[in-house]
Amino acid sequence: MWGGRFAEGPAAVMREINASIPFDKRMWRQDIRGSQAHVAMLAKQGIVAGDDAKAIARGLEQVAAHYEANGVAEDLALEDIHMQTEARLADAIGPTAGRLHTARSRNDQVATDFRLWVRDAIDETSAALVAFQQALLIRAEEHAASVMPGFTHLQSAQPVTLGHHLMAYVEMMRRDTSRFADARHRMNLSPLGSAALAGTGFPVDRHATASALGFDGPTRNSLDAVSDRDFAIEYLTCAAQTALHLSRLAEEFVLWASQPFGFVSLSDQWSTGSSIMPQKRNPDAAELVRGHAGRITGCLVSLMVTMKGLPLAYSKDMQDDKPPVFECHDLLGLCLAAMTGMVESATFRTDRMRGLAESGYATATDLADWLVREAGVPFREAHHITGRAVARAEVLGVRLDQVPIDDLVAIDARIDDRVYGVLSVDASVASRTSFGGTAPDNVRAAIREAREALT
Numbered sequence: 001m002w003g004g005r006f007a008e009g010p011a012a013v014m015r016e017i018n019a020s021i022p023f024d025k026r027m028w029r030q031d032i033r034g035s036q037a038h039v040a041m042l043a044k045q046g047i048v049a050g051d052d053a054k055a056i057a058r059g060l061e062q063v064a065a066h067y068e069a070n071g072v073a074e075d076l077a078l079e080d081i082h083m084q085t086e087a088r089l090a091d092a093i094g095p096t097a098g099r100l101h102t103a104r105s106r107n108d109q110v111a112t113d114f115r116l117w118v119r120d121a122i123d124e125t126s127a128a129l130v131a132f133q134q135a136l137l138i139r140a141e142e143h144a145a146s147v148m149p150g151f152t153h154l155q156s157a158q159p160v161t162l163g164h165h166l167m168a169y170v171e172m173m174r175r176d177t178s179r180f181a182d183a184r185h186r187m188n189l190s191p192l193g194s195a196a197l198a199g200t201g202f203p204v205d206r207h208a209t210a211s212a213l214g215f216d217g218p219t220r221n222s223l224d225a226v227s228d229r230d231f232a233i234e235y236l237t238c239a240a241q242t243a244l245h246l247s248r249l250a251e252e253f254v255l256w257a258s259q260p261f262g263f264v265s266l267s268d269q270w271s272t273g274s275s276i277m278p279q280k281r282n283p284d285a286a287e288l289v290r291g292h293a294g295r296i297t298g299c300l301v302s303l304m305v306t307m308k309g310l311p312l313a314y315s316k317d318m319q320d321d322k323p324p325v326f327e328c329h330d331l332l333g334l335c336l337a338a339m340t341g342m343v344e345s346a347t348f349r350t351d352r353m354r355g356l357a358e359s360g361y362a363t364a365t366d367l368a369d370w371l372v373r374e375a376g377v378p379f380r381e382a383h384h385i386t387g388r389a390v391a392r393a394e395v396l397g398v399r400l401d402q403v404p405i406d407d408l409v410a411i412d413a414r415i416d417d418r419v420y421g422v423l424s425v426d427a428s429v430a431s432r433t434s435f436g437g438t439a440p441d442n443v444r445a446a447i448r449e450a451r452e453a454l455t
C-alpha cells in the first residue's frame, strides 16, 4: 500500500517486527465502524461520489461479515488491521476501495479505533463492576450483624461485622467505577480527520464523524490527537487500581480460607486440589487474582515507559500500545468474574469469626470507653487500667467479659458490674453507631444507600 517509492520489498524480519496484525486484528469491529463513519461523511461533503461511497459502505459490511465468519487472517505483508481491511475491501469491490482512505491517515485512524476499543472495554468493565458490587451487597446484607474480629496490623483490634467488612470493598468498587466513568468522559473525543498530523485540506466534517461514532466532539489539536495515548494510560491506571483492590480481597480470602483462620470455605467450584496432599482445598483463583494485579500493573508501566520521551507526533513505538491494554482487559475481566463467583458462593464460618473476636480481647477499647463515660476517667488513664485488665484475663486464661468483678475492682475501684454490659462483642458492634461505623443498623443503611446508587 505504500510501496510506490521502493524497489525492493522488506526483509522478513522487518516484516515481522513491523506487523501489528497479530494483535490489532482484535480491533476489527472498531476499524469498520470508523471507516463507515468516515465514508458517509466523505459522501455528504462531496469528497467522494455518492455511488462510490455506497459501494464502499456495502463492501465494508461484506468484509465485516467475512471477519465475523472466518476471523481475520494474519497476513504480515498487510501489516495491520487497517491495511488488511482495505485489502479485503478491494477484493470485494475493486479499485473504488482506494477512495476510502481520502482525507485520512492510519495515524488518525488507529487513534480513533483504539479510543473506540478502550471505550467499549470501559463499558464492559463497568458492567462487571456492577455485578461484583451486587454480589458483595447480597452477602453483606446476609451478614450485616455477623461479628468478626476487625484487624489492624493483622492483630485482632475491635469487633466489626462481616457485612461492614464486605461493604468496605463496595466503597472501593464505587470509587473504581467513578474513576472509569471519569476516564471515559475525558477520552470521548474523536481524532478522526486529524489525518497524518497536520489536519487535511479536504473539506471534512469532523463534528459529523465524531457524533456518528458516539464521541462528544472532535479533538482540538491534530498533532496532539495522533500522538495522544493518555486515554489508554488512564484506562490502565483505573484497571490497575481496581486490580489492586481485588488483590486485597483475594489476599483476605487466602488468609481466611487457611486452617488457622477458618473464616471461609470456598465452594468446590472455586477450589483446587493438590496432586499429592488429598486433604487440600487450595484457593488458587484468589491467589491468581492477587497475582494478576502484578501483571496488570505491569501493563500500565509498560505503556507509560513506551510513551515516555516520544517526540510529537506519531512514532511507530506507539504501535506497542495495544498488547498491554488487551492483556490488561482480559486479566481484569477474569479477576472480576472470579471474585464475583467466589463471593457469591463462599461459605462464611461465622462461628469461627465470632469465636476469634471473643478470644482476642477485642472489646478492650469498650472497657476503656466505659471508664471514660461512666466513671469520668481520662482516656489515657482508662487505657492503662484496661491494659491491666487484659493482662489479668491472660493470666486467668479467660475472655475479658469472664474476668470476675473482684479482679476488676482490685485493678480499679471505679469499676462495677455494669461494665459487663459493654464487654460482649455484640454490644461492642451495636455501640458503633457513628456515621460509617460498624453497628448492624448502620451497615443495613449503608447497603440501602449503595443499592440505590447502583441503579
Ligand code: ARG
Pocket: 020, 024, 079, 080, 106, 107, 110, 314, 316, 318, 319, 320
Ligand atoms: N499499526 C499502526 C499502529 O498500530 C498503525 C499506524 C501506522 N502509521 C504509520 N504511519 N505507519 O500504530
